[in-house]
Amino acid sequence: MGQERFADVVERFTNGFGAAAPAASPEVVTQWQEELDKNFRRLKNLHQMVANPTEPKVGQTPREEIYKKNKSRLYRYASSRRHRTPILFVPNLGISRPYIFDLLPNGSFIEHMTREGFDFYLLDWGVFGPEDNDLSVETCVTKLLPRMAQKVLETSGTDELSVLGYCMGAPISACFVATHPDVPVKNFINMAGPIDFSKVGLFGLWLSKEYFSVDRFVDTFGSVPADMVKAGFKLIKPTMDLSTNVNLWWNLWNDKYVEGFQALNKWANEYVAFPGEFFRQWVRDFYQENRLYRGELVMGGRPVRLGNITCPVFVVGAKEDYIAPPECVRALIDAVGSREKEYIELPGGHISLIAGRGAALHCWPKVSGWLAPHS
């Protein structure tokens, strides 16, 4: 824009606003007073965040460590255990920490499930180092998950369990359920877990074999460093940080909002590295070859056939999920051999499906509501 044109516009603006403007009504004055008060509280909270930052208290639901294997931990949460069948919750390996599912009191999926009387077990895969670079998807499916399921059955004293997979945890646990018919899985739930990777969106395009050499990447770096994982997820939604900060400033006067923001922000900036071999197999077999959905995957010498899953299946997709789009998640319904299966699509994105106010309204009651009569 030319300097002269901008000056003309400024002159018109300032000439139009002045003596000719009418006096403000009492309502407008009150509104401005409220706005000034909000701004004062914004500055106060901003000062508090910058000058005296406090570490947010996350993961406060009481739990007990049941079992550990290398970096992985199995936790059992305190609950009335009204429902007999325990739940083994399998989240994503790497990428981020699992306390997102237990973020804050009255804002926690795990707290909700334990309040509903479920015997809830969380598998925390752990934070990986260079010594874990040989950990593969196959090891998780054939060694770790069977062991975790066994520990759940032993400690709960039951002879069946439900498996709930979220995000990457869903296809991995689907492989486990499909290849271990000896493990008594009563129900299988998939929350935002990609199954048909031909419909997985941007990550599918960026990681396709035409453009991404996973072997070369893993052979060079050994693992996928946490910073690279962070860069990948930031790139998929580059305006997220700007939008987050604009909304933070807008709501900074609200102490509850600030508390929630600090907890979520802590999680959103704490990324976990991928073990090298895990990443290699995950990208090659799932993203590039789509072997799980096409029935070409083999784990521990056993073919992985989703049709071998015959227990009741519940699948939850998120309408605005750009990491695991709904059509990619829904594909499990057509692939399993279960007679009883149900798919629902809820508002929200990949994270807001399971964490946040929207999740508490839409998702959590649906999941606990479906599981209760099946447990």
Added chain:
Amino acid sequence: MADTTANQLFDLWKKQFEEGSQAWTRLMTQTPAAAPADPFAFWRPVLDQGLQTWAKLFSQAPASPELLTQWKQFLDQWIEAWSKVLGQTMGTEHFAKLMGQSLDQLLTAQAPIKKAGDQAIEQTLQALNLPSRTQLAAVAKQIVELEDRIERLEDMLGTLLRRLDKEPR
């Protein structure tokens, strides 16, 4: 009145922004030999008209905090529009190819540097009689394998004990 003019502003801005975003997408995907388009050709009239409308708005009614809410909505829509434009651009084969090529170049440059750096650090630590990361990782792996073996022994013992319990005395 304020709502009508604000809505008009948004509608006008949306229309101009869509045209501008299409120009950006064409710019990103066009070949280098093509003459670069002037992206600001679409933005100048938007900003000018927007400022004129705001000036008219202020002269007709007193400013209220609702304007701040409208400004926030404007920002949200602006960010959302940018998000869509960037998403469309990044969803193209061209972008994926560019990203793959950048990564390939990084790996080509990184691999020998990393290898040389790792070797230098190993030699330095050896000279100082200190363990390297590779050695520590190897020790950690051995500990994990030992844990595995102990677990298998525990499983075997457990199975034997259960069999003994079941056998008639």
